[in-house]
Amino acid sequence: MKKYYGNLKLYAVLCVHLQLENINKHHKMSRIPKLPTSTAKENKPGLINSRPLTRTIANGLSDADKKALILNHTKPIRNGPVISTSGSRLRKAATEPPPTTVPSKILKIEKKPSTVARKIPPYDYKARYNELLEKFKTIKSEHTDLKGKHEEVSDEYEKVKETAQSCSNERDIFKEKLLNTLNDLREKTAEFERMKIDFDIQKHENEDLHRKTRLLEEVTNGLKKKTTELEILQAEFNDVTRRHQSLKEEAEALQVLSEHLKKVSVEYDKLQLDFKEAQQAIMKYKSDAESLQNILATMYKEQRDLRNTIQDLKGNIRVYCRVRPPLESESTKPLFNLNVLDACSIEVEKVELNFSSARKGKSQHAFTFDGIFTPHATQEDVFAEVSSMVQSALDGYNVCIFAYGQTGSGKTYTMEGGCGTEQYGIIPRAFNMIFTCMEDLKKMGWELQIKASFLEIYNEIIYDLLNSSKDQESHDIKMVNSKGIDVYVSNLKEEEVKSSHDFIRLMIFAQRNRQTAATLNNERSSRSHSVAQIKISAINEKRKEKFTSQLNLVDLAGSESGKTSQRMDETKHINRSLSELSKVILSLQTNQSHIPYRNSKLTHLLMPSLGGNSKTLMLVNINQFDECFNETLNSLRFATKVNSCRTIKAKKNLTMVDSL
Numbered sequence: 001m002k003k004y005y006g007n008l009k010l011y012a013v014l015c016v017h018l019q020l021e022n023i024n025k026h027h028k029m030s031r032i033p034k035l036p037t038s039t040a041k042e043n044k045p046g047l048i049n050s051r052p053l054t055r056t057i058a059n060g061l062s063d064a065d066k067k068a069l070i071l072n073h074t075k076p077i078r079n080g081p082v083i084s085t086s087g088s089r090l091r092k093a094a095t096e097p098p099p100t101t102v103p104s105k106i107l108k109i110e111k112k113p114s115t116v117a118r119k120i121p122p123y124d125y126k127a128r129y130n131e132l133l134e135k136f137k138t139i140k141s142e143h144t145d146l147k148g149k150h151e152e153v154s155d156e157y158e159k160v161k162e163t164a165q166s167c168s169n170e171r172d173i174f175k176e177k178l179l180n181t182l183n184d185l186r187e188k189t190a191e192f193e194r195m196k197i198d199f200d201i202q203k204h205e206n207e208d209l210h211r212k213t214r215l216l217e218e219v220t221n222g223l224k225k226k227t228t229e230l231e232i233l234q235a236e237f238n239d240v241t242r243r244h245q246s247l248k249e250e251a252e253a254l255q256v257l258s259e260h261l262k263k264v265s266v267e268y269d270k271l272q273l274d275f276k277e278a279q280q281a282i283m284k285y286k287s288d289a290e291s292l293q294n295i296l297a298t299m300y301k302e303q304r305d306l307r308n309t310i311q312d313l314k315g316n317i318r319v320y321c322r323v324r325p326p327l328e329s330e331s332t333k334p335l336f337n338l339n340v341l342d343a344c345s346i347e348v349e350k351v352e353l354n355f356s357s358a359r360k361g362k363s364q365h366a367f368t369f370d371g372i373f374t375p376h377a378t379q380e381d382v383f384a385e386v387s388s389m390v391q392s393a394l395d396g397y398n399v400c401i402f403a404y405g406q407t408g409s410g411k412t413y414t415m416e417g418g419c420g421t422e423q424y425g426i427i428p429r430a431f432n433m434i435f436t437c438m439e440d441l442k443k444m445g446w447e448l449q450i451k452a453s454f455l456e457i458y459n460e461i462i463y464d465l466l467n468s469s470k471d472q473e474s475h476d477i478k479m480v481n482s483k484g485i486d487v488y489v490s491n492l493k494e495e496e497v498k499s500s501h502d503f504i505r506l507m508i509f510a511q512r513n514r515q516t517a518a519t520l521n522n523e524r525s526s527r528s529h530s531v532a533q534i535k536i537s538a539i540n541e542k543r544k545e546k547f548t549s550q551l552n553l554v555d556l557a558g559s560e561s562g563k564t565s566q567r568m569d570e571t572k573h574i575n576r577s578l579s580e581l582s583k584v585i586l587s588l589q590t591n592q593s594h595i596p597y598r599n600s601k602l603t604h605l606l607m608p609s610l611g612g613n614s615k616t617l618m619l620v621n622i623n624q625f626d627e628c629f630n631e632t633l634n635s636l637r638f639a640t641k642v643n644s645c646r647t648i649k650a651k652k653n654l655t656m657v658d659s660l
């Protein structure tokens with residue numbers, strides 16, 4: 001828009017100046033004849049020369065036009081490049097003498113050099129006359145020349161007059177044109193003013209619009225911020241609404257609960273009364289229970305004493321015989337006769353079919369033990385008899401239960417058992433019993449700690465079955481103190497057992513580490529003596545009593561004939577240690593002063609159980625197979641010897657505690 005206005009202005013100025021130039025040109029031309037006399041003024045600027053012209057033009061213009069003309073066009077005429085051109089033309093027109101109006105003779109006359117007149121004395125009238133005549137002639141010729149010039153100039157003047165007339169006409173035309181142009185200019189100026197106003201309004205509006213835009217941007221930014229805040233607030237509001245909803249639900253639930261609570265409160269009050277009554281009753285029961293507990297403890301003690309008296313009467317070494325039933329795979333094997341005479345007596349009989357031999361006829365042998373377990377006896381039946389010994393261990397006595405017999409006669413089955421709780425042998429059942437009794441003992445104020453260790457004697461070397469590493473430290477049998485005959489095994493791992501489950505886990509671990517091999521009578525024969533040791537430490541803070549006892553559960557290696565054995569070295573060691581056991585028993589039976597306990601690791605370890613104040617139970621396991629008759633006889637004879645041993649009376653390891 002500005003650019004447009006600028007161009008328009010320039011156009012208007014140009015028009016005006018062109019008009020002015022033309023006017024000046026004509027005006028000069030019309031005045032040229034008067035100028036020759038005022039040549040001194042010709043060097044003045046064109047503006048001075050144009051003043052009368054401007055004045056002449058201005059005479060026909062209104063005041064407003066004059067003002068506009070002066071304001072808008074005076075400057076550009078002086079300064080602009082176009083004006084300077086026209087100015088130079090004007091100057092040229094003004095300074096240059098009109099070629100037609102000035103006669104060249106006049107110029108020649110003016111250019112003639114003046115000669116210095118010779119001084120004539122006043123008396124020389126002739127000379128003076130001649131001089132005057134000469135002057136007259138000169139003036140006369142000059143007059144003639146001037147006359148001719150005058151005529152020429154008059155002609156020129158006429159011509160110029162005509163030209164002036166035509167210029168005057170042209171000036172009028174230009175004047176009119178100028179007026180028209182000025183009118184146009186005025187209109188254009190008015191329009192320009194309007195447009196300028198419009199432009200200002202637009203500009204103002206534009207600025208206003210910009211301001212509004214900025215304001216709008218600020219508002220938009222603010223709005224965005226507010227929107228974000230609103231979104232956060234909305235999320236918070238939703239959260240609060242959700243919480244409000246859940247609180248409302250909780251409040252409703254609380255309302256329900258509150259009502260329920262009121263009901264409960266009423267019931268509670270009733271119960272409170274009942275509770276007080278019950279409390280009084282409990283107090284009464286408590287005192288009754290305490291007196292009953294005392295009675296129970298006394299009874300328990302009496303029962304224990306009675307049990308031990310009976311056991312003493314029965315003897316501290318008790319022997320039971322168990323006959324293994326043939327397995328399905330062994331159903332075709334011939335059996336010798338086995339007659340169970342009564343609960344404690346057994347008769348084995350073998351009929352010799354080979355009459356040609358020296359030993360023809362019947363071979364009949366009867367044996368009496370503390371009990372007989374027929375092939376139909378279950379694991380539970382066996383443990384029922386044995387459990388009194390485990391009870392003795394819980395009463396504070398050292399107890400040893402060991403299984404003896406030919407390989408494959410059922411020793412491991414009797415001691416450890418098979419899979420499933422029904423098949424459990426003496427060792428796991430003993431442990432279950434200990435843990436069951438622990439609860440009863442706790443009620444009577446006893447706190448028990450049970451520790452277990454497992455070892456085996458293989459080829460006269462002791463191995464820790466809870467240590468599976470091959471490079472074990474050496475284990476020796478050592479005396480607990482110099483006074484008694486109690487022993488312990490050095491470097492043996494002892495695990496505290498908190499439950500039957502713990503114990504079963506340890507037992508399975510030990511079983512896996514045990515030396516086994518196939519024999520003629522047993523696919524998985526134990527080739528070592530295995531000992532499970534359970535140490536019981538008990539303390540009764542109320543009664544200020546404590547005791548420790550040890551339960552040794554021994555699964556001896558199976559005796560085997562040297563002739564039939566495939567592993568001679570093992571068999572020699574097994575048979576030698578069993579023979580040492582036999583010697584010890586014989587020495588004890590015959591009340592020898594020296595009992596050769598230390599001749600083998602087995603007898604040394606069982607020393608406290610065989611000859612000390614412990615209670616010992618031996619299970620002699622036998623097969624009924626015809627081929628095993630002789631071994632069975634040997635086992636039964638050995639068991640009879642053991643049964644005839646009478647150890648010193650078992651002593652309880654109970655001590656009174658001064659301060660616990």
Ligand SMILES: Nc1ncnc2c1ncn2[C@@H]1O[C@H](COP(=O)(O)OP(=O)(O)OP(=O)(O)O)[C@@H](O)[C@H]1O
Pocket residue numbers: 323324325327405406407408409410411412413414418519522524525526527556557558559621
């Ligand atoms: N009373 C029983 N009832 C059923 N099966 C039995 C009984 N006694 C033993 N057996 C089975 O007879 C086989 C041999 O028994 P076991 O391994 O206990 O003999 P062992 O005397 O320990 O032999 P070894 O001295 O060679 O280790 C085993 O398969 C065992 O399960």
